[in-house]
Amino acid sequence: MNELTWVEVSKGAIRNNIRCFREIIGKGKILCPCVKANAYGHGLVETAEVFLDSGADWLAVNAIYEARSLRKNGVDAPIYVLGYVPLDSLEEALRLDCRLVVYNKETVEKLGVIAEKLGKIAKVHLKAETGNNRQGLAEENLLELAKFIKTFKNIEIEGLSTHFANIEDMTDHSYAEVQLAKFVSAINLLEENGINIPIKHCANSAAILLFPETHFQMVRPGIAAYGMWPSNETYLSYARKHENGVGLIPALTWKTKIAQIKKIPQGEFVGYGCTYKTTHDTTLAILPVGYYDGYDRGLKDAYVLIHGKRAYVRGRICMNIIMVDVTDIPEAKIEDDVTLLGKDGDENISAELFAKWAGTINYEATTRINDRIPRIYV
Ligand SMILES: Cc1ncc(COP(=O)(O)O)c(C=O)c1O
Known part of the structure; x- marks a missing residue:
């Protein structure tokens, strides 16, 4: 892709x-x-x-x-x-x-x-x-x-x-x-x-x-x-x-890929407004997605999935970029797939969880993903 x-x-x-x-x-x-x-x-x-x-x-x-x-x-x-x-x-x-x-x-x-x-x-x-x-x-x-x-x-x-x-x-x-x-x-x-x-x-x-x-x-x-x-x-x-469930299956997964990996020392600020300071020597992955795409700037405590593991968002969400902490995912490398919403391995970022981070509802989480972004049918 x-x-x-x-x-x-x-x-x-x-x-x-x-x-x-x-x-x-x-x-x-x-x-x-x-x-x-x-x-x-x-x-x-x-x-x-x-x-x-x-x-x-x-x-x-x-x-x-x-x-x-x-x-x-x-x-x-x-x-x-x-x-x-x-x-x-x-x-x-x-x-x-x-x-x-x-x-x-x-x-x-x-x-x-x-x-x-x-x-x-x-x-x-x-x-x-x-x-x-x-x-x-x-x-x-x-x-x-x-x-x-x-x-x-x-x-x-x-x-x-x-x-x-x-x-x-x-x-x-x-x-x-x-x-x-x-x-x-x-x-x-x-x-x-x-x-x-x-x-x-x-x-x-x-x-x-x-x-x-x-x-x-x-x-x-x-x-x-x-x-x-x-x-x-x-x-x-x-x-x-009802005793049995309905069996509904969520259809949407939203992905991006890693644009850069960088190591920064403890005590460095990350992103606009210097709102986050690293608490340890940190490896960051820079992701080419932001609030323009529908990755809401108001998301709190959000993470993405890389190799089935959580990577927390650090600093403010920018218009076209976010920074995530991959210190505990040493295998992460440039152009690896990143799941913003959906399943990766045993982990799942449901639309409901995504919506909770943004203080909204699942309806808004998926409809706000910019129409310009390609939809691939699998
Ligand atoms: C008139 C009308 N009918 C049906 C629906 C579908 O609602 P839901 O997504 O809750 O099934 C909507 C959604 O907003 C609506 O406005």
Whole structure:
């Protein structure tokens, strides 16, 4: 590998995770993994292809540029856009055959005009506000928008969705239960008013794993499709209910290689701000990766793996360089592989551990790995 840093993605792990989800939800339901945020850092197009080859039915993206990239690369599966589509992008969205979430009259009006012009049927999904207070509409407004959509002959209401606010942060799921009840109430209200919703969906990873009653006709797993648990709380909640694990396998390993080895005496400062002083004669390995790449400058007590052993980061993380202590790894030499995130021998830097060092969550740890860094599929 002639790159300074790269990400290895295990296709086998992704295939395994999709199989796990299919087993959990059963046949006949739409499995729609989320490939937004560069497929949670795993690489948009190739990961999407592996998902589809492994039995996923649809793909969820956040924005039109992601849908454009998938279509350009020959992906013809249904694409569901989770995020806001600007009015000026609606025509492209329709040309790309995207399913859109709608919660504004302005969007519906413009979509109706464009769909008619293109001779297409725009498939839209309503979004019910059930307690997250980001996208979506409360019941009365939802019904009003649904009735408005019905006045456009080129728009079809294909789905109704909502999103849980507090399903992975706690082992007490009462808030999620209230949200589910509100979702069911929204479904009933629409159906009582003659608005048929073929595809109802609300389940993210935690909901899929913990609550079969959230599966409806489609599920939208993100983090767990990549083999990571949404949180410790979800893991614990699952373990309380089930004797056997799910068998998720993390798919991502992030690597770099040693650029220089240097010996420095005790009492020397390392890096910007002179924040670290060596406590012993030290051998440092200089690594060509930094916060520009997504190796967060705020990481505390972080280490990397070299020859299956821990090498602690010394001094401040720079934009493109970090320094690690290899005093106890005498075999380390220039261009040896270094694992920044993932397994090496018996050691493992999980996304959860990496996230803990950065004071964040596993979602951010993998999505922040710079998109420019090559993804290699193994
Ligand atoms: C609307 C929506 N659905 C599904 C997901 C997937 O969530 P998770 O990664 O927790 O499975 C997300 C992720 O943020 C989302 O925003």
